[in-house]
Amino acid sequence: MTDLFLPLDDHPAYRQIANQIEQRIVARSLRAGDTLPSETDLARQFGVNRSTIREAIRELETHGLLGRERGAKRLRVTLPKPSRVSSGVSRALALHDVTFPELWEAMMAIEPAAAQHAATRRSASQLQALARASARFKREITDTEAAVAAVVEFFTAVAAASGNQVLALSQAPLNLLLAPTLTRMIDRVPQARARILEAQGKIIDAIKLKKSEQARIWMEKHIRDFKRGHELEAS
Amino acid sequence: MTDLFLPLDDHPAYRQIANQIEQRIVARSLRAGDTLPSETDLARQFGVNRSTIREAIRELETHGLLGRERGAKRLRVTLPKPSRVSSGVSRALALHDVTFPELWEAMMAIEPAAAQHAATRRSASQLQALARASARFKREITDTEAAVAAVVEFFTAVAAASGNQVLALSQAPLNLLLAPTLTRMIDRVPQARARILEAQGKIIDAIKLKKSEQARIWMEKHIRDFKRGHELEAS
DNA sequence: GTGGCAGAATTGTCGGACAGTCCGATTATC
DNA sequence: GATAATCGGACTGTCCGACAATTCTGCCAC
Numbered sequence: 151m152t153d154l155f156l157p158l159d160d161h162p163a164y165r166q167i168a169n170q171i172e173q174r175i176v177a178r179s180l181r182a183g184d185t186l187p188s189e190t191d192l193a194r195q196f197g198v199n200r201s202t203i204r205e206a207i208r209e210l211e212t213h214g215l216l217g218r219e220r221g222a223k224r225l226r227v228t229l230p231k232p233s234r235v236s237s238g239v240s241r242a243l244a245l246h247d248v249t250f251p252e253l254w255e256a257m258m259a260i261e262p263a264a265a266q267h268a269a270t271r272r273s274a275s276q277l278q279a280l281a282r283a284s285a286r287f288k289r290e291i292t293d294t295e296a297a298v299a300a301v302v303e304f305f306t307a308v309a310a311a312s313g314n315q316v317l318a319l320s321q322a323p324l325n326l327l328l329a330p331t332l333t334r335m336i337d338r339v340p341q342a343r344a345r346i347l348e349a350q351g352k353i354i355d356a357i358k359l360k361k362s363e364q365a366r367i368w369m370e371k372h373i374r375d376f377k378r379g380h381e382l383e384a385s
Numbered sequence: 386m387t388d389l390f391l392p393l394d395d396h397p398a399y400r401q402i403a404n405q406i407e408q409r410i411v412a413r414s415l416r417a418g419d420t421l422p423s424e425t426d427l428a429r430q431f432g433v434n435r436s437t438i439r440e441a442i443r444e445l446e447t448h449g450l451l452g453r454e455r456g457a458k459r460l461r462v463t464l465p466k467p468s469r470v471s472s473g474v475s476r477a478l479a480l481h482d483v484t485f486p487e488l489w490e491a492m493m494a495i496e497p498a499a500a501q502h503a504a505t506r507r508s509a510s511q512l513q514a515l516a517r518a519s520a521r522f523k524r525e526i527t528d529t530e531a532a533v534a535a536v537v538e539f540f541t542a543v544a545a546a547s548g549n550q551v552l553a554l555s556q557a558p559l560n561l562l563l564a565p566t567l568t569r570m571i572d573r574v575p576q577a578r579a580r581i582l583e584a585q586g587k588i589i590d591a592i593k594l595k596k597s598e599q600a601r602i603w604m605e606k607h608i609r610d611f612k613r614g615h616e617l618e619a620s
Numbered sequence: 621g622t623g624g625c626a627g628a629a630t631t632g633t634c635g636g637a638c639a640g641t642c643c644g645a646t647t648a649t650c
Numbered sequence: 651g652a653t654a655a656t657c658g659g660a661c662t663g664t665c666c667g668a669c670a671a672t673t674c675t676g677c678c679a680c
Contacts, residue, residue, distance in 0.1 A: 164443070175480070176476060182480075201436055201439075204436075204440060205439060205440060208399070208440045208443040208444050208447075209443050209444075209447045211444075212443075212444045212447045212448060213447060213473060214477065229477075230476070230477035230480060230481075232477070235473065235474055235477045238448060238465075238470065239470055239474060239554065241411060241448075241465070242449065242465035242467070242470045242554070243550065243551060243554060244411065245464050245465060246464060246465075246550055248550050248551050252550055252551045252552070253551055255502060255549050255551070255552060256495075256498075256552050256555055258498070259495050259497075259498035259555075260491075260494050260495065262494075263490065263491075263493070263494035267490060314487045314491065315481055315487055316478060316483055316487045316488055316490070316562075317487070317490060317491050319474065319477070319478060320491055320494075320495070320555045320558075323555075324551070
């Protein structure tokens with residue numbers, strides 16, 4: 151079953167260097183905010199050419215572990231931004247041709263949980279953010295693209311209010327995948343907009359009153375509507 | 386509120402090139418398996434130096450969009466491997482200092498759903514994989530590290546059996562985060578091993594018999610045990 | 621068709637170079 | 651003395667050219 155011999159993968163220098171630096175960051179020996187030595191310096195320290203260092207840096211930069219302040223020259227250690235990470239995930243999922251049912255099942259698992267926890271933990275400002283997102287949806291309800299963006303914003307706000315980074319980061323990629331489908335659906339299913347608005351209202355109410363069970367139930371209904379909408383649209 | 390002028394972020398050439406290639410891949414104009422032109426060729430086409438091309442390639446390579454067959458020279462378009470993607474996510478979460486309750490809540494949302502769908506959709510071989518993972522846990526039950534690996538393998542197998550790529554990819558990062566905590570817990574809480582084994586058995590039974598509700602419930606109990614274990618361990 | 625082989629092609633790494641920009645210190649100005 | 655203009659050094663982004671090691675390819679023998 152398992153191969154007898156493992157393939158020996160030679161590590162190019164740039165990858166070894168990237169790994170070494172990554173190790174340091176993960177081990178907190180380099181901490182977020184720290185500035186890295188200059189490329190020339192790194193090249194000297196590692197005993198390689200600057201070009202090699204640059205390739206290593208690119209690797210870490212795309213992982214979000216290194217970055218520069220806007221327009222700054224010096225490189226510094228940064229925490230991977232959730233938005234960057236999740237866009238990578240959703241791109242991967244998109245390339246793997248995820249179907250709507252798959253997406254929907256995942257939303258059905260995650261969003262209600264997020265809503266439930268949001269109801270018990272939301273701060274006042276997070277509640278405001280929710281209300282703002284819903285208001286924006288109401289305002290932009292005729293502009294399909296803006297409306298979809300508002301729906302995504304609403305989900306994001308719920309996840310943020312859940313006070314759970316893991317849930318938030320699990321949820322974020324779903325939004326990006328949902329957008330295209332939702333755009334079609336919202337245009338072709340007449341009652342979709344009204345139902346979304348109603349659900350958002352109920353969810354906000356529940357979260358405001360800290361009724362976690364209510365929040366979960368309404369979010370479930372909300373997500374179920376997406377499936378119905380998708381079925382209607384497809385027929 | 387909003388700034389009058391947007392900061393103009395200049396995109397270095399290597400990033401522009403990376404974006405262009407990425408676009409092609411996402412738009413399926415370059416499809417998985419296609420081989421890319423040589424670096425020299427790309428440099429000519431884009432009208433830049435080979436070093437610049439190389440930096441762009443590194444970027445796409447770390448995103449998992451490009452890769453080489455083992456020991457091959459020519460670069461080809463590849464689908465991002467879930468394992469690569471999820472390890473990036475879990476590293477990001479680890480750096481953000483995720484707490485156990487956060488992790489636990491996410492598991493509580495995702496794993497039962499995965500188990501439920503696995504019960505309705507699992508193939509025979511996926512069922513076997515589940516049994517294998519559990520058998521391995523039983524066999525290695527005294528070797529902490531191997532036992533933890535087996536637990537992770539079990540969760541992975543459940544997610545795979547769910548037939549849902551989105552759930553699987555949402556779940557994968559959780560495993561990597563769970564491992565260290567579980568290692569401590571399993572060593573300090575005497576009854577942990579037995580309870581895990583029992584839960585795995587019940588879950589496998591339910592999935593084998595396609596009792597989705599049972600599968601969900603037992604998975605919930607299983608995950609709840611982790612919280613209890615964690616509380617016991619902490620005390 | 622299989623195996624082997626020489627030459628072409630390609631990658632990984634190197635050294636050096638240069639323009640544009642950012643940073644810090646120094647000097648000039650009010 | 652505080653602020654503004656100035657200047658040199660440091661650093662990045664990009665380029666050029668080069669070379670060893672390895673892979674790829676077309677060809678030949680069997």
